[in-house]
Amino acid sequence: MSRIGVFICHCGENISATVDCEKVAKTLASMPGVAHSVDYKYMCSDPGQSLIRSAIKEKKLTGVVVAACSPRMHEPTFRKACAEARLNPFLCEMANLREHCSWVHAKGDATTDKAIDLVSMLVEKVKRNKPLFPIKVPVTKTALVIGGGIAGIQAALDIANAGQKVVLVEREPSIGGHMSQLSETFPTLDCSQCILTPRMVEVAQNPNITLYTYAEVESLSGFIGNFTARIRKKAKSVDEKLCTGCGECATACPIKKIPSEFNTGLGMRGAIYVPFPQAVPNKPVIDRSRCTYFKSGKCKFCASKCPAQAIRFDQQDEIIEIPIGSVVVTTGFNIKETSFFPEYGYGKYKDVVTGLQFERLLSASGPTLGEVKRPSDGTVPKKIVFVACTGSRDPAKGIEYCSKICCMYTAKHAMLYKHKVHDGDAYVFYMDIRAAGKGYDEFFRRAIEEDHVNYIRGRISRIYERNGKLIVRGADTLLGAQQVEIEADMVVLATAAVANDGAESLAQKLHVSYDAHHFFAEAHPKLRPVETNTAGIFLAGACQSPKDIPETVSQASAAASKVIGLFSNAELTREPIIAVVNRTAPPLFSTCVGCFMCQSACPYHAIEQEEIKTREGKLIKMVAKVNPGLCQGCGTCVAFCRSKSIDLQGYSNEQVYAEVMELLS
Amino acid sequence: MSVSIDFGGDSLAGWIQHKSGISVQRCYQCGKCSAGCPASSDMDFAPSVLLRLLQLQNAESDQKVLSSYSIWLCLTCHTCSARCPMEVDLPKVMDVLRAESLRHKLVNKRAKDIVAFHKSFIDTIRNFGRLWEVGLVADYKLRTRHFWQDVVVAPVMLKKGKLSLIPLFHKKFVSRIFSGLRNREERA
Amino acid sequence: MKIGLYPGCSLEGSSREYAESLRAIAPHLGLELEEIEGWNCCGASSAHQLDHTLSLALPARILAQAEKQKFPELLVPCAACYNRLASTKKDLANDASTRDKVTDLINMPYTGVTSVQNILEVLNLVLTPDVQKKIPAAFPHKVVCYYGCLLVRPASVVHAEKMEDPMQMDDLMKRIGATPLDWGMKTECCGASLSITRTDIVGKLCGNILEDATMRGAEAIIVACPMCHSNLDMRRKEIERVTGKKFSIPIVYITQAIGMALGLDAKSLGLHRHFVEVSVHGKNKVQQNVSSPSMAAVS
Known part of the structure; x- marks a missing residue:
């Protein structure tokens, strides 16, 4: 005979405001098989958990139903409390009275009746629960970090410095990401390259890190602790072992006019190239789509000049498979192309540039060696207009969210411009200043007060060119929206930050969720910010949402600590909510008829075929067998099984049937 | 001077929503409409200021809007709505405002x-x-x-x-x- | 190509040269124009200022009339009429209760089958490479194309590609040998309906347009809207008063420019009706007073 304990939580007033908790407890107390039924204000608090623990011991309970919030929130809490009182934790179930009842209904008898139904169902279920025991799986102590920007670099170094192995995959020829393109960084104005490049070198030199540049993740299979990553190493057309990075090949390449990605099109590169002088690895690749030899079969100038004879035109893409225990996704962001803003003339007027292009113009490693010059004629602009929110907070043409970094980098741009061109005028058109960060507001105030940047609150309506000047038409909304017209030499658009190209397809390969803007989704916005809903896969940096460098680095270290925590276990325990194929006494052995419909239906490839043999080794029959390491407990196989030979532990047909019958009774 | 004007028991903003389906609360006061408006500099209230007055939802501001000169200077050139990041159809709002200004006999002298x-x-x-x-x-x-x-x-x-x-x-x-x-x- | 024509009031009055030039070039472009019968005013920029229902009923009657005459397509050369008709068509398509109210008022069936076309769309279709071959570089002038508001906005009504930097008129100009220049005032407003009541504002806005066009070195401003034309052409005195500058740049309807490229005489194109002398002309300029256009003039 079952002895079930029922514990009704008020959740402060979250439940008790609309549900009569006392009545629920009283009603349940008279239900057959219920040995104990109480209500309490906060069941998750220590006194609340004590109520459960002592009732288990005193009333010799065989099962527990806690009627409170969502099991996603507190199932682990209550199962742990049961285990402490020596009750198998899987004999504890939760009825979700908060999300499923009190929050969605008004106060009244019907609401309380529904609560009673929800708890009764779980009582009937828990009567049929069986003790279950966690599954142990081994852990491969190698982390895969996808993306070699500052987030990936930081995560890789933190994990490697904790003594674990890391495979860092970067699709460009060099690591460094967007941070390597930046000039100086807010709010301290330290040089981006000066703080980044030592980290890049560290990555290359750390014995725990294997770096694959010019490589992409093809697929990821398996589960936490036991993934297999397939990585495509794109053909660089250069033997990296032989190459000394002397640069003779790039000089020899007759193609010189390819817009450089690193310099955002403001500088040029050849078909064989190193993206920038501080690149890691500092070895070139051939861009086959642009190379004369690959297009016409003739040229090979680079090969003829290579002193190390390292050029390999016949190199092929290589696919490697690596066992992985955990993944950190750090694929970063991109800037939204501004052609959707025709009224701002980007693409039509050379001197209308994006914020990222302006970074290159300010950078000492940039195409102008750090001198601010107009892309059109190379003259020094005496008047620059900076336009904030170009595409951000713009549901009509851009994206509705705030790109977060633009207020600060625009203040920085205006400031650096004033530092470089003392007699220049800088105007910033903005809607709001979002400078919430340590030292951020002070920084932007400095731009106004010390560097005399003119801030005008209003959006730009239009920009057009006249006599070599850019006419910027805006309004000053702090002066009754009075119109303002500025004849500028240059305009810098604070372009919206969007998810990186290919983020969506990568998310699908990794089976992690993403939002409508293709940013990767965190498991919980507050409490699990660097985890995904897929166990063992973590996030850091701007692939989750636009972020600045301090926040990205913090997240990268947070994700690294999650990986290190995972790797600190010799093996992992998993919930035993998995499918099981029944076994019966000989001569039947199992009711499974070996049709293997389940095998083709399983989305996780968790079902194998097992031979049942006599002692002499003679095959009796083939039956299905579930690999407990791979099974995710989705139950698809149960629905497919024609002979009802598979059941889901914790959610057996019998349990679910009992729940439904209780509801109908 | 403040007269109470009846918009079927609603504010003028509510009336606009009822007549045209446009919510003036969408406007976040960026001023892009005023920046591009060809008639703005001759108006008593720039277009974005008109929307701000409507957002306040009080009789005094509603009256200011209906007795403004701006609503009659609007050229219906659609420059504002073409560029509005929040897709507020200001020309349509102006049509409603002019009709209400006439109905309540609040037409600006100019x-x-x-x-x-x-x-x-x-x-x-x-x-x-x-x-x-x-x-x-x-x-x-x-x-x-x-x-x-x-x-x-x-x-x-x-x-x-x-x-x-x-x-x-x-x-x-x-x-x-x-x-x-x-x-x-x-x-x- | 046979097409219904709704000329609109301006083309019978102050902008009759637009109608004259359109009718003059039509046969050369293989365009057969059939004027819609019993048409009324579309309400232009006034009806919607005062009365929303009236502003829909007047164009709806025109559209219903076009349906009655079974025009699959209706050419509306006046940009203002075009905008009112297209906008009414959209409003009636989107809202059944308004449609019922309006059809009740006009007492005519309306289904919305007639497609409303502006002058640029139609010219784009008929100014074919075959026609082009006959007029190589026949209008060798630097021009700026002025679209104004009504041909490009609102985008949901007029389906304009590249609303901020439209190119249809520029493209047509290239086809007749002209050089369209990039300029800053393509889609700025001329002041339109304030022409009589706030002529000073019109003077200021038109002054900006004339100044930018002149500064870019344009020999003419090409237009496709009677309101733009009359403000830019007839309001020179006011423009000079407001800006303190004199402008001599002529304002030419796109149909007149094509007519000049085809070698048609000035009178048939109504050039003599302009306030500002039209100082540009086709390369194959023929003697004035040749009244009827003929294919001979083209070759």
Whole structure:
């Protein structure tokens, strides 16, 4: 005979405001098989958990139903409390009275009746629960970090410095990401390259890190602790072992006019190239789509000049498979192309540039060696207009969210411009200043007060060119929206930050969720910010949402600590909510008829075929067998099984049937 | 001076939403409309300021809006709505505001000529079915007593054959529309 | 190509040269224009200022009339009329209750089958490479194309590609040998309906347009809207008063420019009706007073 304990939580007033908790407890107390039924204000608090623990011991309970919030929130809490009182934790179930009842209904008898139904169902279920025991799986102590920007670099170094192995995959020829393109960084104005490049070198030199540049993740299979990553190493057309990075090949390449990605099109590169002088690895690749030899079969100038004879035109893409225990996704962001803003003339007027292009113009490693010059004629602009929110907070043409970094980098741009061109005028058109960060507001105030940047609150309506000047038409909304017209030499658009190209397809390969803007989704916005809903896969940096460098680095270290925590276990325990194929006494052995419909239906490839043999080794029959390491407990196989030979532990047909019958009774 | 104006028990903003489906609360006051508006500098309230007044939802601001000159200077050029990041259809809002300004007899004094022009225009259509420019201008001059306006342009137009002194009558094509509208008004 | 024509009031009055030039070039472009019968004024910029229902009923009657005459397509050369008709068509398509109210008022069936076309769309179709072959570099002038508001906005009504930097007129100009220049005032407003009541504002806005066009070195401003034309052409005195500058740049309808390229005489194109002398002309300029256009003039 079952002895079930029922514990009704008020959740402060979250439940008790609309549900009569006392009545629920009283009603349940008279239900057959219920040995104990109480209500309490906060069941998750220590006194609340004590109520459960002592009732288990005193009333010799065989099962527990806690009627409170969502099991996603507190199932682990209550199962742990049961285990402490020596009750198998899987004999504890939760009825979700908060999300499923009190929050969605008004106060009244019907609401309380529904609560009673929800708890009764779980009582009937828990009567049929069986003790279950966690599954142990081994852990491969190698982390895969996808993306070699500052987030990936930081995560890789933190994990490697904790003594674990890391495979860092970067699709460009060099690591460094967007941070390597930046000039100086807010709010301290330290040089981006000066703080980044030592980290890049560290990555290359750390014995725990294997770096694959010019490589992409093809697929990821398996589960936490036991993934297999397939990585495509794109053909660089250069033997990296032989190459000394002397640069003779790039000089020899007759193609010189390819817009450089690193310099955002403001500088040029050849078909064989190193993206920038501080690149890691500092070895070139051939861009086959642009190379004369690959297009016409003739040229090979680079090969003829290579002193190390390292050029390999016949190199092929290589696919490697690596066992992985955990993944950190750090694929970063991109800037939204501004052609959707025709009224701002980007693409039509050379001197209308994006914020990222302006970074290159300010950078000492940039195409102008750090001198601010107009892309059109190379003259020094005496008047620059900076336009904030170009595409951000713009549901009509851009994206509705705030790109977060633009207020600060625009203040920085205006400031650096004033530092470089003392007699220049800088105007910033903005809607709001979002400078919430340590030292951020002070920084932007400095731009106004010390560097005399003119801030005008209003959006730009239009920009057009006249006599070599850019006419910027805006309004000053702090002066009754009075119109303002500025004849500028240059305009810098604070372009919206969007998810990186290919983020969506990568998310699908990794089976992690993403939002409508293709940013990767965190498991919980507050409490699990660097985890995904897929166990063992973590996030850091701007692939989750636009972020600045301090926040990205913090997240990268947070994700690294999650990986290190995972790797600190010799093996992992998993919930035993998995499918099981029944076994019966000989001569039947199992009711499974070996049709293997389940095998083709399983989305996780968790079902194998097992031979049942006599002692002499003679095959009796083939039956299905579930690999407990791979099974995710989705139950698809149960629905497919024609002979009802598979059941889901914790959610057996019998349990679910009992729940439904209780509801109908 | 503050009079309470009745918008079916709602604020003017609520009335606009009811009539046109447009929520003025969408506007986040970026000023892009005012920045591009060709008539803004001649207005008493720039377009974004008008929207701000509407957002306040009090009788005093509602009255300011309906008695503003701005609503009559709007050229319906759609530059504002074409560029509005929040897709507020300001020209449509202006249509509602003008109708309400007339209904509540709050037309700005400086706008009398503009209203007179539009009335003359519609009168001309009512009387002739099509626009007869000489008739329109005569009607307008009678309404506003601006007898000397355009005395330079008109004779040249006449000489260039751009004006017809005698109208053609196409009244029958529109009489049903106007009588239908009148009946409707009387019923209401 | 046979097409219904709604000329609109301006084309019978102050902008009759637009109608004259359109009718003059039509046969050379293989365009057969059939004027819609018993048409009324569309209400232009005034009806919607005062009375929303009237502003829909007047264009709806025109559209219903076009349906009655079974025009699959209706050419509306006046940009203002075009905008009112297209906008009414959209409003009636989107809102059944308004449609019922309006059809009741006009007492005519309306289904919305007639497609409303502006002058640029139609010219784009008929100014074919075959026609082009006959007029190589026949209008060798630097021009700026002025679209104004009504041909490009609102985008949901007029389906304009590249609303901020439209190119249809520029493209047509290239086809007749002209050089369209990039300029800053393509889609700025001329002041339109304030022409009579706030002539000073019109003077200021038109002054900006004339100044930018002149500064870019344009020999003419090409337009496709009677309101733009009359403000830019006839309001020179006011423009000079407001800006303190004199401008001599002529304002030419796109149909007149094509007519000049085709070698048609000035009178048939109504060039003599302009306030500002039209100082540009086709390369194959023929003697004035040749009244009827003929294919001979083209070759």
